[in-house]
Amino acid sequence: MTEQVMAAIDGSQFSEGVCDGAAWASKALDAPLAFLHVVDNHPQTAEADLTGNIGLGAREHLLEELASLDERRAKIAQEYGRGLLKAATERAVEQGISDPASRQRNGTVVETLVELESDIRLLVIGKRGETAQQASEHLGSNLERVVRSMHRPILMVPGEFAVPQRVMIAFDGSKTTRKGVEMLASSPLFKGIACDVVMVGADTGDQRSQLEWALATLRDAGHDANGDIVAGEVEESLRTWQQEHGIDMIVMGAYGHTRIRHLLVGSTTTGVLRGANVPVLLLR
Structure with missing residues (x-):
């Protein structure tokens, strides 16, 4: 498979800059562009504690409700991610990228990127993720873990992207x-x-x-x-x-x-x- 410029996107304020940086790199390198969104369906441990010491029947009912809630949450997260990917690919097409690809995976960002590493020529990622605080001095933990785990070049975008001079x-x-x-x-x-x-x-x-x-x-x-x-x-x-x-x-x-x-x-x-x-x- 041809190595791609891969852009990891989420709902953070950095994703538009990531899209633009990835589109620039894709055109300059004459390499295909792929957008990646990862749905992290981590267990809701706090909600599991709600079972408490209540009666058996009630506990079983609550567990069913929690399972249903988790399922709905996962579906919403997937739909949300598909919307992000659609917007990203449309933005890339507007910048002259033909047929950008998109991938949605379940898991963690770091593990997913390591798994896909052989497909990646250049990884483009934002400074922080959507769950991080917006303070400018904060650095996303995902970015640090990705940098330490990957063996491919990584372009970190801290905000809006402009073609470097x-x-x-x-x-x-x-x-x-x-x-x-x-x-x-x-x-x-x-x-x-x-x-x-x-x-x-x-x-x-x-x-x-x-x-x-x-x-x-x-x-x-x-x-x-x-x-x-x-x-x-x-x-x-x-x-x-x-x-x-x-x-x-x-x-x-x-x-x-x-x-x-x-x-x-x-x-x-x-x-x-x-x-x-x-x-x-x-x-x-």
Whole structure:
């Protein structure tokens, strides 16, 4: 099966941005687009407690009522999801996507995405789900679990999506981030887009050599490429560069050999994703 750009949608405020980001990626990569909605029919444990210590007959009646309620709730959730998928596919068609697919599955988002991973070329997902609080500093737990579980590139959309004009890659010279630079250089996803390469740490000869390699790789591929080595705390340094240089998408590798390694294995990852006001492409 051809690998797809897959967009995980729900009823959250992020789903329109997810649709738009996925449509952009689908066209740029010339890859089919599929929308996914997962119905999580988790057991209603609190309602089960309503049986209490009442008589046997009444308890059996209540259990029947609860089972009926769960069945109706599941049907409503499925119908709701089908409506979301219909709206998403219509939005994609309006943006020039021919025949976008849609899938509805029962289960959890993380388990479903892991199961479908072999079909995915790029996963597009929102910053938070519909059940999360709307506070801007909150990061959806599903996103964190998906990032740790998946082995495909993930595009996190924090709100409305706009086609990027200038991207920044957090670079540390590691194998993963070198692959990220090569991907940026060659991918049709970033054709014609200016690229900044940012290293955080000491300005040593080795670091400078790594930076020059990255810039040369991007320039040889026709990109307007700039970058520098900056001192300071990783998360703050990346955010400052993004704000001061008009960066509208951040690209980072999942693992590295220096402090950037902690972006996806420690608190910095949560911090970067939580504070991001532009899409973040995470590479594995």
